[in-house]
Amino acid sequence: DGGITQSPKYLFRKEGQNVTLSCEQNLNHDAMYWYRQDPGQGLRLIYYSQIVNDFQKGDIAEGYSVSREKKESFPLTVTSAQKNPTAFYLCASSKGQGMTEAFFGQGTRLTVV
Amino acid sequence: GQQLNQSPQSMFIQEGEDVSMNCTSSSIFNTWLWYKQDPGEGPVLLIALYKAGELTSNGRLTAQFGITRKDSFLNISASIPSDVGIYFCAGILTGGGNKLTFGTGTQLKVEL
Numbered sequence: 001d002g003g004i005t006q007s008p009k010y011l012f013r014k015e016g017q018n019v020t021l022s023c024e025q026n027l028n029h030d031a032m033y034w035y036r037q038d039p040g041q042g043l044r045l046i047y048y049s050q051i052v053n054d055f056q057k058g059d060i061a062e063g064y065s066v067s068r069e070k071k072e073s074f075p076l077t078v079t080s081a082q083k084n085p086t087a088f089y090l091c092a093s094s095k096g097q098g099m100t101e102a103f104f105g106q107g108t109r110l111t112v113v
Numbered sequence: 114g115q116q117l118n119q120s121p122q123s124m125f126i127q128e129g130e131d132v133s134m135n136c137t138s139s140s141i142f143n144t145w146l147w148y149k150q151d152p153g154e155g156p157v158l159l160i161a162l163y164k165a166g167e168l169t170s171n172g173r174l175t176a177q178f179g180i181t182r183k184d185s186f187l188n189i190s191a192s193i194p195s196d197v198g199i200y201f202c203a204g205i206l207t208g209g210g211n212k213l214t215f216g217t218g219t220q221l222k223v224e225l
Contacts, residue, residue, distance in 0.1 A: 006155075033213065042119075042201060043156075043215040058212070090155050092213070100144050100205050102213055104155035 003027065006091050006105035013078070013085070013112050021076045021108045023091035029103075030096035032074035036060060037088040037107075046089075049074055050096055078110060086112045119202055119216030127224050132189040134219040136202030144205040145185040146213070147176050149198050156201055160187070194223050 004025040013019045023032065031050045035043040045058030049068040063082025068074055074093075078085045088109050094102040119136045126132060136145070144163055148156035160171050162178035162185060169176055175188045185202055202216040 035215075042217040045212065045214070048212055056212075088153075092155075094213075100213075101146060101158055101161045102203075103158060104148075107153070107155045109153070 004091060004093050004103055004105040006089075006108050008108060009106065011108055011110045013110060015112055016080045018077055018079050019110065021078070021089055021091075021110070023074045023076065023105060024072055025074075025093040026072060027093055027103065028071070029093035030071070031094045031102075032068070033092045033094075033102065034058075034064075034066065034074070034076045035090045035092065037090060043090060046076065085110055117202055117204060117214055117216035119219055121219055122217070123220040123222070125222045125224065126192055128192060128194060130192055132192055132196070132221060133186065134200060134202075135184060135186045136204070136216045137184040138204060139183070140206055141182045142185075142204035142206055143182070145176070145178050146203040146205075147174075147185070147187050148201045148203060150201060150218075151198050159200075189221075192221075192223050194225060197221055197223050 007022045033048040034046040037043050044060050046064050047066040049055035052071050055066050055068050065077045088107050090107045091105045092102040117136050117138050146161050147159045150156040160169050160176040165182045166180050167178040173190045177186045199218045199220050201218050203213045
């Protein structure tokens with residue numbers, strides 16, 4: 001089945017450690033996005049990529065890094081510089097140019113302990 | 114970053130009632146999307162709108178792309194318990210590089 005997969009579903013991290021969240025899609029989509037969601041709030045854009053080997057900062061990129069070496073994959077690293085990393089992280093993808101409907105993965109809940 | 118104003122923030126309605134929510138922006142959007150999110154899950158796309166004035170239905174859901182291109186509306190008719198969740202609007206700015214901006218969400222609760 002075609003879709004977008006995030007892993008793991010739940011992740012625990014000690015303070016000061018970097019952690020990488022996985023996002024894979026087999027929809028042949030050009031564009032991929034990472035959002036952060038805090039309790040009772042909307043989605044805020046961290047990074048997005050419109051094409052392989054290219055990405056742009058979103059509204060809250062500080063403390064995060066991404067790579068886009070393959071069309072199917074857009075991993076997000078939450079670094080130790082992120083002051084408040086506990087949140088629900090959502091990855092999405094869309095065809096990019098023209099068709100712009102974005103489809104989401106199931107999310108990763110990151111908790112810093 | 115760009116913000117979308119979504120209202121109401123929450124709604125508590127009786128089963129069978131109709132529901133309306135809206136989203137407004139100070140900027141012009143060329144696409145409006147409506148999503149529903151269940152707790153602990155990713156948002157699921159409900160309706161996509163691409164032209165000003167467009168009215169689109171998906172079952173009991175109807176959404177409209179405002180004529181000014183700065184707002185959108187979602188209506189749910191004859192609500193049922195499984196309509197419970199958070200509804201988000203999302204827009205793509207003209208010239209915004211396909212970057213989606215989300216509203217703050219409307220939490221819907223349905224009373225039996």
